[in-house]
Amino acid sequence: MSEGLVLSNVTIKLAGTEIVAVNRRIGPGEVLTVMGPSGSGKSTLLSYLVGTLPRAFEGAGGIELNGRKLNGLPTNRRRIGILFQDDLLFPHLSVAGNLGFGVPPGPRKDRRQTIEAALDEVGLTGFGPRDPATLSGGQKARVALMRTLLARPEALLLDEPFSRLDADRRTRTRDLVFSITRARALPVLLVTHDAEDAAAAGGEPFLLGG
Known part of the structure; x- marks a missing residue:
């Protein structure tokens, strides 16, 4: 292969x-x-x-x-994942909600832990409840990256x-x-x-x- x-x-x-x-x-x-x-x-x-x-x-x-x-x-x-010029985050969802969109189905506790670990990995610990509109451009880019990667x-x-x-x-x-x-x-x-x-x-x- x-x-x-x-x-x-x-x-x-x-x-x-x-x-x-x-x-x-x-x-x-x-x-x-x-x-x-x-x-x-x-x-x-x-x-x-x-x-x-x-x-x-x-x-x-x-x-x-x-x-x-x-x-x-x-x-x-x-x-195949793809990232664009625009972060394309969903404005009606929290940061955690956006990340959850990329997480495969599973128990709620496991999904929550996966999202928290993803935020930790990109230096955004505790940002889950935040509105994407409150993030800087770099922070939005990191959330968009992890949402894509969570889809494996x-x-x-x-x-x-x-x-x-x-x-x-x-x-x-x-x-x-x-x-x-x-x-x-x-x-x-x-x-x-x-x-x-x-x-x-x-x-x-x-x-x-x-």
Whole structure:
């Protein structure tokens, strides 16, 4: 079995023109950074990987995650988490309520302990009852990260999730994300415009539209 996220000759076309061509393996704990100008197909690639490619595009090529073929599977069976520029927290739920959305079904006591442990892991002990509107941008990003990870994904996609943070929060949040994903041996695909994000991820960035 090939561990990690494997993209085998993945291509995406728009109106017959190829805009994406990727043939890479992202091993457990590794980060592949995808860079390119706006319109080069970075976010479109993520859509193909999670199974939400718009009909205007034509996608082809294999996707495997820890030996499982993902092509044709619905999004909820692919076991791929994704973080966006916006945290997308539910405003009508508390911080704990947001995290609970990602926790698999189980006894209430176990779920509560899982949520508390997740908050501890990202330095937000005691934040469960808080309204998400009272959090800073960095705190919201940490809650969004843990909500995604509590759903137990086998890979993580990052669609410029640090871009709305100021420089200090960006650095701290980025370092936390990479630390946690490496500790959990998750393959990560990062889409970014930022050279510092790419440097922090390590490795050679993959350039689209170059």
